[in-house]
């Protein structure tokens with residue numbers, strides 16, 4: 001499967017969010033990455049279900065909702081009702097990971113599990129077979145526009161080897177610090193979906209920026 005870019009609205013202009021989303025969709029983007037932060041799990045706050053619900057009215061892209069929140073189990077239904085297609089929770093945010101993943105799947109959406117840069121992939125051992133996606137953070141979560149952490153590259157390689165054996169349908173998403181220099185590294189390491197925020201939405205032409213990222217990945 002060719003890699004896909006999921007533009008992250010974290011770096012979009014929030015005063016015209018609907019227009020920004022429609023623009024990347026018209027340009028061919030299929031997945032929209034939506035970063036939800038609660039000011040507890042990460043030291044920043046962003047948006048929640050009402051904004052996702054509003055965007056759902058103007059977009060038919062797949063909504064890839066990245067929950068950087070504590071107690072995600074309390075809010076799953078709200079995010080599903082708002083229009084999420086994939087819900088990704090952090091392994092570090094729950095002590096009942098198996099139950100949490102089953103809860104997401106029982107709601108009829110795809111289940112993703114995110115790992116911070118310092119979290120080893122061994123945490124996936126007994127849940128990988130149930131996942132639709134693993135999100136490997138390549139920055140410490142909380143902010144857009146940070147520098148890519150090179151140490152995550154062997155983690156992507158190791159995970160893609162394990163996924164091929166255990167759950168070949170499970171996708172690897174890499175999130176943080178992606179630009180035209182770093183994208184080829186993560187693509188070669190085995191990423192299927194690559195999130196890009198600053199590298200898309202701080203550029204004068206976000207659609208062109210996505211095309212340049214895809215070209216650099218090859």
Ligand SMILES: O=C(CO)[C@H](O)[C@H](O)COP(=O)(O)O
Pocket residue numbers: 008010011033035066068139140141142143144145146175176177178195196197198199
């Ligand atoms: O989850 C995130 C931050 O916690 C963002 O998705 C990520 O950082 C994307 O932004 P950028 O491409 O600008 O690094």
Ligand SMILES: [Fe+2]
Pocket residue numbers: 008033034035066175195
């Ligand atoms: Fe994210």
